[in-house]
Amino acid sequence: MPSIELRTSRDKEVPSLRVLLSDIPVPMVCAAYRIIRDCNDAFAGLFGYERKDLIDQSFARLYPKISDFARTGRMWQEHLHGGQSYYDERVMNHQTGAQFWCQVNGRTLQPSDPFALALYCFQKMSRSVDAGQLQLTARQRQIMALVAQGKTNTEIGLELGLSKRTIESHRARLMLRVGASNGAELVSWFS
Structure with missing residues (x-):
């Protein structure tokens, strides 16, 4: 599994710290142009997959509808420029077809091309998708x-x-x- 190099500006004596995605205890994924290039077991498990089943797959397979995937991409592209981080909450699909709310935090690693390489952290939320059987558009x-x-x-x-x-x-x-x-x-x- 590739590692991510993190640098700290506070401590000039430690040039870098190598961290493996597998070492991170929360669902994390590294993507290039919205294709999952690597993820940890926590991320794969969140969606009911094995890690190997998600590598080199589009994020689109994790959304309820392709229109949700496209809309989210437009929002993220607008907000990821310049190396900023971005956060949203959205409904995602489990492998079984069950839907769940998910909080997503992300940051591009290439500010000039936001989707070229980005890191995302996913967290399942306790919010009900059907919200008491109320159907939402x-x-x-x-x-x-x-x-x-x-x-x-x-x-x-x-x-x-x-x-x-x-x-x-x-x-x-x-x-x-x-x-x-x-x-x-x-x-x-x-x-």
Whole structure:
């Protein structure tokens, strides 16, 4: 398994530290152009696969729909430039077909070409996908994930390329459907 070289700017006497993905106790993956080039057993297990079954496979096989894969890619490409890290929450697919909410943190290792080489950390969330049998559209799930991150309607609108008013309408309809009187109640209903 390839190693990742980490450098510290605080300690000039230690030039680098080599870490194997297999040594990291949380689900981690290294990808090139959204193709899984390596992952640890924790990542493979999260999705119900063996590590060897995911190497050199597209992330697309882990999404409920190809449109979810494409939309997430557009969001990440917009936010990964310049070596920044990015975070979101999304619904993913287990090998059995079961869906689950997942928190994803990522960072590109090539700021000029965000998908050329990137590291991602995945964490399963306890949020119910069906949210009490309430059926959400892909857009509503996407908005709920951003609401759960504490983003404002304006921030969500900018990120998704929608107007603030459109986001307000989506949130209002969701609040009405579940009987929530504020954003915190709405988020807790889906947690």
